[in-house]
Amino acid sequence: MNTFRMVIVDDEPMIRKGLNALIRRIAPAWLILGEAANGREALELIGRVKPDLVLTDISMPHMNGIEMYAELKQGPNPPLILALSGFTDYSYVRQMLVMGAVDYITKPVEEPVLIEKLKQIEDRIIKSFHQKLEGDEQSQQLIEYWLHQLLNGHNYSPAACEDQLRRLGLPMEGLYFGAVAVYLNAHALVPGDRSLYLYFLMKTCQELIHSQGKVIRVEDGMILALHWSPDENILKETLIQFEENFFSFTNEHTQIPFMMGSSPIFKEFRQLQSSWNIAKMEIRFQLVSDSDTDTVEWMVALQQGQLSHINSMIADSFSPHQPDTWRDQFVYGLAILGQFAIQSGLPKHLALTPSSMEVLNEDQSTFSREMWINKLKELAEEILQHIRQTQKHSDSPLIIRVKRYIQMNVSGNLTLQSTAENVRMNPNYLSEVFREETGINFIDYVIQQRMELAKQLIIDDEHKLYEIASMVGYQSSKHFTALFKRVVGILPSEFKRYVDSITVTEVDG
Structure with missing residues (x-):
């Protein structure tokens, strides 16, 4: 930690101003988040800015320092308190110390004393921060251990594993769960690359899952991304979005060979073991099919x-x-x-x-x-x-997924191969199915969608021709112009004049 956060509370404006200037000069590591004239104002400010330390006077109108501190201690994670006292009788100071204030200083504040107190408090905050990190790390390790036991262990019953995970704070009640398996298919890679790639996949999972799940390495080259939500429909959409985002991000930035499988949504946490086996089996299916x-x-x-x-x-x-x-x-x-x-x-x-x-x-x-x-x-x-x-006449879920992928990537390097990888199909078979269900070849459909986007961009009249060509996936404006004429029947420039003439006619009419 390089900075520390403080709030100053005193009913004397000149004292607040003097303390603010003094601390900025002698303790640059401290950031003054705000000032308050009494305990009541301070509670609102503290709740909003969450300081590490409150430097507060004791005797103030409306709500004094003791009353303010009592209120703070009722809430979670109260800040540290350094008391200011102008009294010769220290009974109020003793009460603050008994309540848990870290220390006190007397008015007028002496510079060396304040420097010493702030340094002691810095050390205390840093020590507490490191202890929390160690505690979080230990808790994470224990959570991973009991998840491993639930998935693969034979020493404890599922109920015992559940109890331990609940005790460690893993949410279980009133939730739906879904397990995603991510497999690093890298047997030909050297060990150093395998470790680096696996680390990248782990970090990507963690970035995408945020706080609504847990990511752990389960087996050699295998990652579990466990998702949860109180709403089953939201979880279904979350799982779809996770897989699509993971696939898009990883393939955009790397050439890491990986596969994904997911479980059905389940309600009882102890079903994680059987659900994880299904997610792994999906990956095995892909390995067998691809071979x-x-x-x-x-x-x-x-x-x-x-x-x-x-x-x-x-x-x-x-x-x-x-x-x-x-x-x-x-x-x-x-x-x-x-x-x-x-x-x-x-x-x-x-x-x-x-x-x-x-x-x-x-x-x-x-x-x-x-x-x-x-x-x-x-x-x-x-x-x-x-x-x-x-059997229905409308698009099957597969075709809906393919069309959605095309829409999302219509301006990029969209190919049959990349689309097939996204929906986990053999490219030749996808081509056959797409033509059979839609009545149009895959590549012709892609061109059709790109030309529809191009027409809209031409109508908007905010881009040059070469920019529009690039925005719909073509590096050559000449190639784009030829395709546009083949599909639409006229050149892009003629199309613009045609649209403008219709607009003028409508206005005149």
Whole structure:
């Protein structure tokens, strides 16, 4: 701490003025936040500016120093008190000291005495500050320890972990929770880069989550961002916004390879363990899906509802002679079905049903090849049935997300690849789905949206042509002009004259 904050309280204006000037000269580390003429004025000022120290007279009209201090002690974190006394009888001073004042000085104030007292108070404030930091750090470490125990430990029950976390101040009552897993996919990186990247991801999570959550490192390369809110709908929006902001910020400033997964919203805090497993499973889905280029065939078959072909692919994927691969193949199938469910606008965690999660947690030696296959077939049929029941003519949630991403980035370097990464899809498959659902190619839709923005900018008449070109994502004004004419049918300059002529006609009419 380099500065300290003070309020001066005295009913004599000349004394207040003299103290203010003296302190500014002999103790530049002290910032005078304000002055008050009595205890009543001081309470309002202190509540507003939150000083470290109140230098106060004792005998004042309306409310004296003792009464003021008694009021301050009723509230949280009262400031330190240094009393001023002009009395030869020190009974009032003794009362202030008994109440907890750090010390007193007599009037008229002697410069060396004031310097000594302020130095002692500075040391006391610094010591208290460091103790608070140590206490906060220790509390944070304990919170992380008990969260680790709740997620992965076997020494304590979930109820015992909950009790400890509640005692440490982690909010639990009357809240909804959501867990986001952030995974640093950096096996090829050198250790120094891994540590640096993980630190960046941690700090980014902490900046975005603010006070409505907790961020801890849970496993190697894995971060838990726990969110909470008393309102379920607000939390849903918060989780979406967190993921979008995290993705946009990280990709704008770095090339860190990472993945994200999130849990369903849950009400009971002890559900964190199962919810965290779902968030991690989403990441595993992405890792499995990204590792194979044949997922497009699966996706197309699912999109076209070819259940017999899907069942055939499921059966063929489980090798009869490699039982040690069946569990991983089941996760692979879950990953494809889960991604397809999300892309089809179904509930995000539809593939992660309680029964499918239980399968992964049970003794694998008791599962036959047919049991693995049938479980996936049942889930595929269930998802296709959901799609048939919820089929609508309006944009699916996936297309809504894609269009929203395009609108947010229409003036930047917007590509099919970056959009696909944002919605966690294979670019080729996204291109097919977008064209099938909207009737227009992805790139043509982007150009269309950019030209609509360009038309509005031309109408506003506040920018030059090359500025408008840059604002809608084109570095070359010549390229922009050609695209504008192709889409709109006339040149930008002609469009401006056309709009102006319509405006004039309307005015004349």
